[in-house]
Each structure stands twice: as structure tokens, then as C-alpha cells.
Amino acid sequence: MSETYGIPRPSLRRLPIYYRHLIEMAERQVPYVSSKDLGQNAGVPASQVRKDLSYLHEYGRPGVGYDTKALAGYLEEFLGLANDKEAILVGVGNLGRALTLYPGFAQYGLQIIALFDIDPAKIGQTVGDREVLPMFKLVDLARRLKVQMGIITVPPHAAQEVASAMVSGGIKVIWNFAPCKLTVPAEVLVKSEDLAAELAALSHHIMRRSQVLAPATE
Amino acid sequence: MSETYGIPRPSLRRLPIYYRHLIEMAERQVPYVSSKDLGQNAGVPASQVRKDLSYLHEYGRPGVGYDTKALAGYLEEFLGLANDKEAILVGVGNLGRALTLYPGFAQYGLQIIALFDIDPAKIGQTVGDREVLPMFKLVDLARRLKVQMGIITVPPHAAQEVASAMVSGGIKVIWNFAPCKLTVPAEVLVKSEDLAAELAALSHHIMRRSQVLAPATE
DNA sequence: TATACTTTGTGACAAAAGTAACAAACGTTG
DNA sequence: CAACGTTTGTTACTTTTGTCACAAAGTATA
Numbered sequence: 001m002s003e004t005y006g007i008p009r010p011s012l013r014r015l016p017i018y019y020r021h022l023i024e025m026a027e028r029q030v031p032y033v034s035s036k037d038l039g040q041n042a043g044v045p046a047s048q049v050r051k052d053l054s055y056l057h058e059y060g061r062p063g064v065g066y067d068t069k070a071l072a073g074y075l076e077e078f079l080g081l082a083n084d085k086e087a088i089l090v091g092v093g094n095l096g097r098a099l100t101l102y103p104g105f106a107q108y109g110l111q112i113i114a115l116f117d118i119d120p121a122k123i124g125q126t127v128g129d130r131e132v133l134p135m136f137k138l139v140d141l142a143r144r145l146k147v148q149m150g151i152i153t154v155p156p157h158a159a160q161e162v163a164s165a166m167v168s169g170g171i172k173v174i175w176n177f178a179p180c181k182l183t184v185p186a187e188v189l190v191k192s193e194d195l196a197a198e199l200a201a202l203s204h205h206i207m208r209r210s211q212v213l214a215p216a217t218e
Numbered sequence: 219m220s221e222t223y224g225i226p227r228p229s230l231r232r233l234p235i236y237y238r239h240l241i242e243m244a245e246r247q248v249p250y251v252s253s254k255d256l257g258q259n260a261g262v263p264a265s266q267v268r269k270d271l272s273y274l275h276e277y278g279r280p281g282v283g284y285d286t287k288a289l290a291g292y293l294e295e296f297l298g299l300a301n302d303k304e305a306i307l308v309g310v311g312n313l314g315r316a317l318t319l320y321p322g323f324a325q326y327g328l329q330i331i332a333l334f335d336i337d338p339a340k341i342g343q344t345v346g347d348r349e350v351l352p353m354f355k356l357v358d359l360a361r362r363l364k365v366q367m368g369i370i371t372v373p374p375h376a377a378q379e380v381a382s383a384m385v386s387g388g389i390k391v392i393w394n395f396a397p398c399k400l401t402v403p404a405e406v407l408v409k410s411e412d413l414a415a416e417l418a419a420l421s422h423h424i425m426r427r428s429q430v431l432a433p434a435t436e
Numbered sequence: 437t438a439t440a441c442t443t444t445g446t447g448a449c450a451a452a453a454g455t456a457a458c459a460a461a462c463g464t465t466g
Numbered sequence: 467c468a469a470c471g472t473t474t475g476t477t478a479c480t481t482t483t484g485t486c487a488c489a490a491a492g493t494a495t496a
Contacts, residue, residue: 016418062444063492080425098312104414196322200234207298280474281462
């Protein structure tokens with residue numbers, strides 16, 4: 001049941017990687033790209049690439065490969081990268097500012113149209129042309145503008161409250177950078193980016209690595 | 219082969235979530251925590267929690283649960299959170315600055331001890347007490363201080379070069395925030411945080427959602 | 437056209453991850 | 467201390483994901 005409208009989640013998450021390589025090859029005027037090529041760039045076997053693409057029912061040509069532009073275009077459409085997607089961001093700290101100004105998002109159609117913070121000192125400041133608004137304006141603004149995504153970059157203790165406000169505002173997709181669990185209605189999708197947890201997992205690797213490299217004690 | 223020294227990767231990545239909840243419960247003086255409790259907080263079934271913990275050979279008490287402090291302490295040790303881990307960060311843009319100042323990292327033992335950038339205008343600036351150094355000092359500094367981790371927050375076209383320099387400096391774990399693939403020797407671990415790709419996958423959900431919500435056309 | 441290469445799409449298989457179920461262990465209560 | 471409810475550790479099972487292998491389809495070359 002982890003399928004996402006017909007395509008397995010891990011496959012879906014590899015598609016943007018393929019897409020990126022296709023764009024690069026298109027810029028270099030390479031007319032066809034093979035699954036082997038795509039796989040090497042993405043760090044997966046060629047068979048994985050072919051299987052992933054087979055879910056899309058976009059076919060390549062045996063002996064040749066996939067039409068670079070056609071496949072890039074199809075992936076762009078499938079992922080909805082060309083469509084404009086509007087988001088609001090709550091929590092104008094360092095991370096919030098960084099995401100607001102991150103150039104990669106605009107390339108994929110994401111427009112962060114409003115910023116919010118609870119800190120009165122930050123309200124009225126501007127970050128890349130956008131003014132920081134007070135929290136009480138969030139629900140109404142999200143409703144009026146039919147905002148599609150909410151980005152949370154507040155400390156964990158405030159995240160649930162922010163998420164609930166977003167839900168009240170009709171937001172259906174939340175991208176959460178606070179290291180905590182959010183409780184939302186089932187129709188709302190939450191994707192959490194837990195950097196502290198990722199670090200903790202990496203930390204384990206670092207520990208094990210140094211243990212392995214150190215002389216054995218037994 | 220996706221095992222990481224005996225524990226499956228997905229399990230390893232859930233451990234920090236459990237750890238966080240245990241710390242919270244320990245602060246509230248709760249002596250025991252059940253797998254059900256941990257599972258609800260982490261968004262996984264209780265049986266999953268028990269299976270994850272069973273890999274660690276740390277046992278709970280039937281009818282009671284897991285000793286909060288003991289398990290938190292064990293996870294802390296297993297994940298190596300108490301040990302100091304030193305990192306250097308390359309790319310003092312908005313994201314680099316945000317990560318440098320991110321309070322969650324210090325809590326998990328990560329010290330970003332040096333910053334690097336290629337931009338002469340940034341060299342000499344300070345970010346949270348740390349001065350930005352020129353790139354040519356990277357390899358030597360990493361070697362001398364036996365730096366364990368490298369964090370890459372440069373644009374994708376510069377990332378491979380940075381990664382290679384880190385490898386030359388003896389760094390064995392790279393945390394890559396640039397949206398591109400890095401080629402490194404097999405003994406070096408690369409963990410990529412590809413925000414643009416995550417966004418693209420989310421984008422697909424947003425598209426599908428609005429399609430589903432819209433009135434059917436056929 | 438025949439032959440030798442490439443590369444695809446897919447079906448069979450293997451591995452990994454997640455779920456469910458249950459006996460055994462423990463505490464509590466009357 | 468017996469009966470009951472709770473919670474664990476583990477086994478068996480299901481689902482998901484990834485890999486392999488190969489026929490079929492295409493290209494290139496002589």
C-alpha cells in the first residue's frame with residue numbers, strides 16, 4: 001500500500017535524479033540516454049532505472065536508449081515541476097531564511113509567497129523581497145490564496161501548533177524541518193526532514209568506523 | 219547487504235526518533251516507556267519498535283516496558299551521540315550558515331570546527347565564532363586535526379571538487395547537501411540530503427492531489 | 437541481407453522490510 | 467496465591483523492493 005498513484009515510493013524518489021541528468025544531457029545536445037548512463041549517475045543498476053521508467057509507460061528504443069528531451073519533458077510533467085506551486089514558510093530563523101532563498105526550489109516551480117514568525121522583532125523584516133508576517137494572518141491568507149504547501153522551520157515545541165494552523169488554512173502538504181512528529185488529519189501529507197536524526201544515524205557510522213579502524217582490543 | 223554493522227538501515231534511522239522520545243520522557247520522570255508509546259510517537263507500530271530494539275540486545279521487561287533512562291543511555295552510546303565528532307563545512311552560503319548555527323547538531327555531539335569557502339569576499343568573515351578559511355587550507359587542516367566529517371553546502375557544479383579535497387584530507391564521512399552525485403573511494407561514506415529532489419517528489423503529490431480533488435473529466 | 441552489437445522491457449527470483457500473532461514474563465488486585 | 471490485564475521477544479508470514487537474465491527490438495557494418 002506504499003504505492004503512490006501506481007508508482008512505488010522509492011522509484012518516485014529516484015525520478016528527480018534521473019530528471020536532473022536528463023536535463024544536463026539535453027543541454028549538452030545528447031539526443032539519447034541509456035539506462036546504464038542514468039543508472040551510473042544515480043548510483044543504481046541499469047535494470048533499476050528501466051524498471052522505474054517502466055512504471056511511467058514511457059518507452060525507450062532498444063539499441064538506442066531513451067529520447068533525452070522527450071523523457072525529460074515527460075518526467076517534468078509527471079512530477080509537476082513546470083506547474084507553479086505556492087508555499088508559505090513559518091519560522092524565519094537561519095534555516096527558514098536559507099530555504100526561502102534556496103535557488104533550487106524556484107527551478108522546480110516552488111514559490112514561497114509568504115513568511116511568518118511569532119517573534120515580533122522579525123515581523124516586518126524582509127527576506128528576499130518577502131515581508132515577514134505575524135502568525136495571526138496565516139490561516140486567512142492560506143485560505144484566500146489556496147496555498148498548496150506549508151514549510152515548517154520552527155523549533156520543535158512550536159511545530160505542532162504551526163501545523164494545526166496550516167491545516168486550518170486548508171494546506172494539504174506540509175514539509176516539516178522541525179525534529180518532531182506532527183499529528184494531522186489523514187488527508188494531509190507530512191514529509192519530515194529530520195536533520196538531527198540523520199546526523200544521529202551518521203554518528204553511528206562514524207563511531208563504528210573508528211572502532212573498526214582502531215586496533216582490536218580482544 | 220544494506221545492513222549496517224548488524225542493524226538494518228531503516229531501523230537505524232528510527233533509533234534517533236525513539237531516543238528523542240525517551241529523553242523527553244526521562245525529563246518528565248517517567249521511569250518506563252512501552253513499545254506502544256514509542257511507536258505512537260514515531261508513527262510506527264509497536265511491533266516495529268520491539269523488532270528494532272531487539273537488534274540492539276537491550277531488553278525491556280514484559281508487562282512494564284523499557285527502562286527510560288537505561289534505554290536512552292544505551293541508544294546514546296550506540297549512536298555515539300555523547301562522543302564529540304568534529305566536522306568541517308564547505309560553502310558558507312545561506313544553507314551553510316544555517317547548518318553551522320543549527321542548535322540541534324551540538325546536542326548530538328557534532329562540532330563544526332572550521333568553515334571554508336571559495337569566495338574571497340567571504341574569507342575572513344565569521345559565522346558563530348568561526349572564521350571562514352580559504353579552500354587551500356582544507357586538506358592540511360583536515361589531516362592535522364583528523365576531522366571525521368565533511369559537510370558540503372556548495373552549488374552542485376563545485377561539489378565533486380570539494381568532496382575530492384575532503385577525501386584527500388582523510389575525511390571518511392561526507393554529508394552532502396548539493397543536489398548531485400559524488401564519486402568517492404569505497405571506504406568513504408556519502409550521505410546526500412537532496413532537498414530539490416525531495417521537493418520534486420512532493421511536487422508529484424501536490425499535482426496528483428489537485429487532480430483528484432478536481433471534478434472528474436471523463 | 438546476414439551478422440554482430442546494443443539496449444530495452446519484463447517476468448522470475450531474491451532480499452529486505454514491515455506486520456501480525458502468540459507464548460512467556462511480569463505486575464496487580466482481590 | 468490465583469486470576470487477570472499488560473507488555474515483551476520472537477517466529478512466521480506478507481508485502482515491498484531490488485536484482486538478474488533473457489527474448490525481442492533496434493542499429494551498424496560488411
